[in-house]
Amino acid sequence: MNLNASSTKNWYPVYTQPRAEKKAFQALTDKGVEAYLPLHRQLKQWSDRKKWVEEPFIKSYIFVNIAQHEQADILMTKGISRFLYFMGKPASMPTRQITELKLLMASPYELEITEENLQTGEKIMIKAGPLKGMTGEIVSQRSQKQLILRLESIGCSIIVHVAASYIERF
Template sequence: MGKLSKIGWHVLYVKSRHEIKVDKLLKENKIESFVPMIKTIRSWSDRKKTIEIPLFSSYVFVNIKSSLDLYKALSVDGACAYIRFGSEYAIVKQQEIDQIKFIVGEKDITDIEIDNNNCKVGDIKKIQYGALNGVECEILNVNNVNKIIVRVKSLQQNIKATIPSCYLKEISEVA
């Protein structure tokens, strides 16, 4: 098992469709956790319904403050393992957690989805309005709709969302 090198936000891999249950159990055990939820439309033959699903399937973010928290969180029913890269645990920076919270909490941002493919370099912009003010993102042009990508480097994941183009401004290049 890898060493607990740092306290902070770790990524707990959980059983399929157990994200909310594990989150609730962690909070009952007084361990800070976070499951980013997004709204999506599901279609059946007779109806359509808007439902909330986790942004990261089978992931729960856990704020570890001691080695006891590390083991308590893993012992919760539905928890499987911590995400690791090699022998090191994946640690998510507080800034990245805050960015995820802003993205899933902002009403003007729609069509949120996960993309773990590294995209080719595109235009880099900075968001200038709303809760995401100051966040740098990469722009993709998909069917004439501006989409942003916010990179969560510690997870090796990207968050894609549609955002109004008036929210974006050029970043002056540093020579």
């Protein structure tokens, strides 16, 4: 086996135990693993109070940047259930997708996530604002357009509401 190939780092989505994302993320960072857990602020209502809390944006998922030989160590981390597989191999993601996901999470746009297999539409690119240069597909045409950014390696799509004036067809 080529030592270089086994030491090259890639981003992998890993599935966590239910509601264990934050603890698993902390355990991974305590081990020195580069990990990413997308969080978004959400207003929670209890019977006696309301409170803003940081919730995982994609339930039961954490992304780790590791070399292939480190996979067993990741699986032995408390809260981690398994790697996601595609065609018999652990699914990996391009660094570009992680960068785009981080950019989305930092944007002022309202985000929602869906696991539906949304219909393919017209290809577009955002030409202005913090998401400038990102590409996607139109889901519907209203006063606001919905841009879908597919993260195929984890089987979900992210819908971002973007003003029509920010969109360019290609």
